Amino acid sequence: MIEFISQNNKKNLILFVHGFCGGEATWRNGTAKSFPELLLDDPEISGNYDVAYFSYFTKLLNLFAKAGKVSTILKRVFSTSHGKLANNISIEEIGNLLRTEIRFRLQSYENLIIVAHSMGGLVTKSAITKDIQEKTPSKIKLFISLAVPHHGAEAATYGSLISENLQIEGLAPLNDFIHKISDEWLKTSIRPTTKYFYGTYDTIVKKTSAAPSDKEKSDIIPVSEDHTSITKPEGPNSTVYIAVRQTILDFEKCDPGMSNLEFQELLDDTNFDDELFVLKLISADIHKTSIREAKEVFLNAEYIRKIFNSPSDQKRLADLYKKIRKIYQTSYSKYVHDGIPNSGLLLTDVHETILKEDKTFLDTFIPFINAIHKQGMLHQLSNSEDEEIWWTKNIPASSLKKLLKEAEDD
Numbered sequence: 001m002i003e004f005i006s007q008n009n010k011k012n013l014i015l016f017v018h019g020f021c022g023g024e025a026t027w028r029n030g031t032a033k034s035f036p037e038l039l040l041d042d043p044e045i046s047g048n049y050d051v052a053y054f055s056y057f058t059k060l061l062n063l064f065a066k067a068g069k070v071s072t073i074l075k076r077v078f079s080t081s082h083g084k085l086a087n088n089i090s091i092e093e094i095g096n097l098l099r100t101e102i103r104f105r106l107q108s109y110e111n112l113i114i115v116a117h118s119m120g121g122l123v124t125k126s127a128i129t130k131d132i133q134e135k136t137p138s139k140i141k142l143f144i145s146l147a148v149p150h151h152g153a154e155a156a157t158y159g160s161l162i163s164e165n166l167q168i169e170g171l172a173p174l175n176d177f178i179h180k181i182s183d184e185w186l187k188t189s190i191r192p193t194t195k196y197f198y199g200t201y202d203t204i205v206k207k208t209s210a211a212p213s214d215k216e217k218s219d220i221i222p223v224s225e226d227h228t229s230i231t232k233p234e235g236p237n238s239t240v241y242i243a244v245r246q247t248i249l250d251f252e253k254c255d256p257g258m259s260n261l262e263f264q265e266l267l268d269d270t271n272f273d274d275e276l277f278v279l280k281l282i283s284a285d286i287h288k289t290s291i292r293e294a295k296e297v298f299l300n301a302e303y304i305r306k307i308f309n310s311p312s313d314q315k316r317l318a319d320l321y322k323k324i325r326k327i328y329q330t331s332y333s334k335y336v337h338d339g340i341p342n343s344g345l346l347l348t349d350v351h352e353t354i355l356k357e358d359k360t361f362l363d364t365f366i367p368f369i370n371a372i373h374k375q376g377m378l379h380q381l382s383n384s385e386d387e388e389i390w391w392t393k394n395i396p397a398s399s400l401k402k403l404l405k406e407a408e409d410d
Contacts, residue, residue: 019118095126121148301376
């Protein structure tokens with residue numbers, strides 16, 4: 001199922017997924033270099049990525065299947081061959097096979113970029129949505145959709161008149177599979193970054209199907225190609241090649257999941273002295289060592305917030321903040337009822353609970369966010385005038401105004 005074009009132990013992989021009745025030839029224009037080979041000619045790509053194909057059985061072979069069904073059954077029953085009997089399976093099942101390949105054959109890779117054509121894009125979406133349903137962090141970080149029939153392909157309707165091919169049924173507009181996968185795709189905020197390419201001369205998958213629904217704000221890229229030529233660039237000067245290459249390089253530079261996210265050290269102990277979260281800690285007589293630690297995790301949380309600023313990431317962060325607030329409220333309730341004797345231990349209890357819940361209650365699909373960032377998010381909440389996060393008991397509203405006034409006066 002996986003055929004490597006380049007395998008040099010990189011941490012990132014570009015995986016090409018063909019469409020209906022496709023294969024390796026999908027990506028090649030005659031005797032010219034294939035799409036993957038053109039990418040590997042670029043030193044920025046070859047220096048950071050391995051490249052591979054994901055192949056699966058897909059043939060227009062079930063023509064007049066009803067008439068030949070009895071003959072086919074007899075051949076299967078009396079055949080002496082012990083080899084695999086390849087046959088068309090559903091798009092959803094191919095997506096399951098892709099997940100298996102990623103889990104076991106591609107487990108050494110940290111990040112996957114998938115370039116998928118036509119039905120291959122539905123295979124990819126099916127794999128991604130299954131990961132989301134099962135709460136499995138997906139390695140697919142960028143999905144480049146080339147003429148993918150996200151809302152079905154009209155040609156599939158005609159194909160179904162002469163074939164019982166499960167893949168043609170899955171491509172037809174208004175079918176249950178298309179509706180199910182589209183609904184799952186739209187209702188989640190944790191799908192990967194997706195770029196939608198469509199051919200202006202494509203009569204098989206038109207723009208209305210190749211582009212996302214109106215509810216999803218995404219990058220839609222038209223190219224002067226048809227349904228076949230969109231995967232067969234003539235050379236390095238082809239617009240579709242240049243656009244895909246640049247999309248990959250731009251994503252790598254901007255997405256922290258594709259780069260090293262280093263821990264930010266607090267270089268100056270006086271940083272954040274005037275911030276509300278620090279004033280709250282001081283007013284509770286928290287030890288200066290703990291205050292410095294709070295400043296440092298706050299710094300890292302601020303760094304994360306600046307990087308993960310897309311609408312989908314903001315939704316994920318908002319959910320994480322709610323959970324962190326819940327952890328604080330639980331610890332504070334123990335503190336109020338003397339289950340925790342002092343403010344310093346209250347702070348410690350919240351920090352320790354965040355560490356303990358990092359991979360369970362506080363688990364998130366946002367890459368590279370760890371317990372340190374989550375502890376910092378606690379102090380981000382404390383830094384808001386609207387959040388009732390304190391480290392002493394029974395703080396009146398007037399105390400907040402007093403703290404802010406003292407900071408202004410200093």
